[in-house]
Amino acid sequence: MAIKVKVIQTPKLGLLQRLYIPEIIRGLKTTLMHILRFNPVTVQYPEEVKELPPRYRGLHILPADDKGEIRCVACKLCEVACPTQAISIVAEPADDYGIERRPKVYNIDFMRCVFCGFCVEACPCDALRMGMKYELASYNRAGLIHTKEVFFDPNVKSRAPRDNANFLYEMGEGEILDEPEEVEKVKGLSGTYS
Ligand code: SF4
Numbered sequence: 001m002a003i004k005v006k007v008i009q010t011p012k013l014g015l016l017q018r019l020y021i022p023e024i025i026r027g028l029k030t031t032l033m034h035i036l037r038f039n040p041v042t043v044q045y046p047e048e049v050k051e052l053p054p055r056y057r058g059l060h061i062l063p064a065d066d067k068g069e070i071r072c073v074a075c076k077l078c079e080v081a082c083p084t085q086a087i088s089i090v091a092e093p094a095d096d097y098g099i100e101r102r103p104k105v106y107n108i109d110f111m112r113c114v115f116c117g118f119c120v121e122a123c124p125c126d127a128l129r130m131g132m133k134y135e136l137a138s139y140n141r142a143g144l145i146h147t148k149e150v151f152f153d154p155n156v157k158s159r160a161p162r163d164n165a166n167f168l169y170e171m172g173e174g175e176i177l178d179e180p181e182e183v184e185k186v187k188g189l190s191g192t193y194s
């Protein structure tokens with residue numbers, strides 16, 4: 001198959017453009033117009049918190065089931081799906097939960113994580129979600145490896161059956177929201193998830 005090549009000529013600069021000064025003045029004029037309009041786009045963080053879109057991919061959350069227990073069944077699909085090998089899981093038997101396995105250790109290394117969300121998409125039982133928190137600063141590297149004790153949030157519940165994935169959710173106020181009006185409510189939320 002022939003490859004089509006489009007040749008783009010470098011635009012020739014006129015005399016005024018080659019002098020640069022008129023272009024600098026044009027740039028300063030644009031800056032001055034912004035100053036005069038005084039329409040700041042900056043946010044005075046942390047006093048002001050930026051409103052985040054409802055599908056923002058922040059720090060991960062391990063939600064709970066209806067009984068307030070961890071939903072994760074330690075299948076390790078998220079670990080396999082992670083392109084940066086940021087997730088490490090150690091499973092243990094969970095007969096007392098009525099499931100085969102649960103995570104004894106569930107760590108995510110945020111020095112590696114790129115917040116792509118592949119792990120959430122890979123999870124077959126809605127046991128992992130991206131939350132709204134983004135404050136990740138730490139004084140040392142160990143502080144950037146979060147454990148399941150940090151991720152597990154019993155206030156975030158999933159109504160999806162454990163063996164029937166429900167990927168169509170919006171998160172807010174600790175519930176899966178599947179009604180349009182609930183989704184609209186989430187869009188009104190601002191700040192970090194808590
Ligand atoms: S968000 Fe992406 S990089 Fe981060 S743990 Fe999940 S799959 Fe890995």
Ligand code: SF4
Nearest residue numbers: 072073075076078123
């Ligand atoms: S979070 Fe989901 S994909 Fe990852 S181990 Fe738990 S159940 Fe499996």
